Each structure stands twice: as structure tokens, then as C-alpha cells.
Amino acid sequence: MEKVELLPELLELFRQQGYEGVSIAHVSKATGLGKSSLYHHFPEGKEQMAKEVLEYIYKAVKQNFVAPLKAEGEPREKLTEMSKVIEGFYDSGRKGCLIDGLTLGEASAPFQQQVAQSLEAWIQAIADVAVEAGLTKKLARERAEAALIAIQGGLVVSRALRDYQIFKRVARSLPRLVLDGQ
């Protein structure tokens, strides 16, 4: 198993269980690799795993969300496309989000900056699209933040109520939220 193939597996674990909830034994079971093999790939242990997952996420966010928004196209169409990708990426809210798990507790302090970086890049890309659509910079920023708030809050509330229609509705409302403020 290549290291590149390990990361999606690790991502899945961290988003489901949170940093503290993941043990090396869990990782071993999920990947099929023995503990020593894991330490071969990640000499600094679990902390390194989380850091590499966050780098992986950063790239995924850039590739899946930021790049399409920066490409040529109508603002509303690009945001609609983003909504669809989001639904898939989070499996309509069933998958939860890394942010929850990796910003909770003191053990997660080392990851805060990396989490913020991915989130910031995403917000900025949405804000740029909103500016492209004619909004002021200030308003665009606020709407972009509102979009991410809706996404993250949608994940939390959907999971808590076990009602994934809620997340679907949130995802689909994003273009309106950003461009029309509702």
C-alpha cells in the first residue's frame, strides 16, 4: 500500500472519530498495516498522520473547490457546480468534517493553523466569485463566510439530528446564499 493510498483512509478515520478518537490500533485495522509499518511511514506517529492528512485536505480543497471557482465561467454556475461537489465530498452530510475533529481539544493545537489555511483559501475563492458577480469586497467576504458557516453548521446539525436532507438543502441553497443573500 502506497502512502498516497493511506491518506484517504486516514482522512476518513479522523473525520469520523476526531483526533483523540483515533488510535494507532484503529489505523492498523483500517489500513491492514501493522503498527510498525505505520511508524515506518509516519515516524512521528499520530501527530504526523494528522498533519499529512491536513496537507492532503488542503490540496483536495484547492483542487475540488478553489480551482473550479477560479476557472472561467458564470458565477452562479460555478457555485452551483460547487454545491454538487460538496454533496458528494461530504456524502450528503454523512461524512462529517475534519474541522470539528481537528480543532477540538488541546491535543489539536498543532493543527489549528493548517485547518485555518484550508478554510481561508476556500472562503477567499468564494468571495472572489461573489466580487466577480458584482458584490462589494466587504459584502462578498461576509457572504463567503456565511456559506462556510452554513456548510459546517449543516454538517453538525445533520449529524446531530441524523437528518441528512438538511445538509442537502444547505448545499443546494449555497448559490442563492452567496449571490442573493438568502
Added chain:
Amino acid sequence: MEKVELLPELLELFRQQGYEGVSIAHVSKATGLGKSSLYHHFPEGKEQMAKEVLEYIYKAVKQNFVAPLKAEGEPREKLTEMSKVIEGFYDSGRKGCLIDGLTLGEASAPFQQQVAQSLEAWIQAIADVAVEAGLTKKLARERAEAALIAIQGGLVVSRALRDYQIFKRVARSLPRLVLDGQ
């Protein structure tokens, strides 16, 4: 130390560290009680602690959020009042939310129902106020869900970006969000 005084302390721990992030040793340090004293109060250990914290939260939600919304008064005024209470309750977003910590991971499965119950009571109370203000039942429900999504998402995003102005803005926008849909 009375048991009643322990619960706010435990609440603080769980919302900061999440369920898995809290150890009995942490609790012992935070409360000043030895392990055995803790097991005297909570014979079933950490799981019981979390359950009692959730009961405590349920009462707090009813008292702080639901009851004021059910009282006599103008819908917009009641929601404005709720916004202020929310800002204080979450210390403007610095305190994080139990939902994150207690719905993450398999260890948290036993709490899901209780978490959902508190959240549901709160959403329902907001929806009732919206109906009172003239909205249809369906729309009121959606707006109430949107309010809780904004609150929870606001907590996640504020914490991730370490920008607590974001949460303040969310809290203050709630009456508009519910009554005017923006």
C-alpha cells in the same frame, strides 16, 4: 463540592476537549476531587458524566432559550433577546459547543439521542416564534433549522479561524435570519 457544582465544570471540559479528549485524570485535576470520589458520584464513570452533563444542558437550553421564546412578547424582541443570551452562553464563540464533542466518534453513540433532543427542543421553540410572527409552519421550521445551523457553523468557523467577531455577527443576525430569511 456538591454534584450540582461539578456539572458546569464537566460541561466546560467536554465542550473544550470532546468526549474522547477528556480523561478521568483531567476531571480530577479540574474539580480537585480524587478519582475514587468521582466514581462515588458517577459510578458508571465517564459515560455517566457525559449523560448527566447532557441532562444539565437540556435543562439549561429549556431555561435559557426555550422558555424565554415561549413567554409573552413580540417575536422579534424575543429573538433579539435570545441572540444576546447566546453570545453570553458561548462567550462570543470562544467556548465551542457540546454537539461537536459529543457526536463525534463511535464512543459518542450513546449520547446522540440526548443531543438530538436538546437541539430539537430549541429548533421547535424558534419555529413556534416564527409561526407566531406569521410564517407558515414549513417555512418556520426551515428558518429555525437555518438559525441553529448558523449558530453551530458560526462556532466551528470562528474557532477554526480564531476570529470571534464572526460568531458575534452570526448571533446578531439571527432575528433577521428567522423572520426575514436573510
Added chain:
DNA sequence: GTCTATACTAGGATAGAC
């Protein structure tokens, strides 16, 4: 690169004295 075996620490939980 992966395994088995092992060391060590931290976490959960209990017994029994006061």
C-alpha cells in the same frame, strides 16, 4: 516495507482505609 515481540505510559476502574 512489513512483520512479531516487547517496553512503557496513560487511561479506566475498583478495594479498602479513614
Added chain:
DNA sequence: GTCTATCCTAGTATAGAC
């Protein structure tokens, strides 16, 4: 109701063979 002492398991991490 609280303490000290102790037990056991799970968790992190490493050594060394293949």
C-alpha cells in the same frame, strides 16, 4: 465522601528479524 494504593486494559512507540 474522600483518600491512597492497586489492577487491568488500551494506547504509543521501538527493536530487531525477514
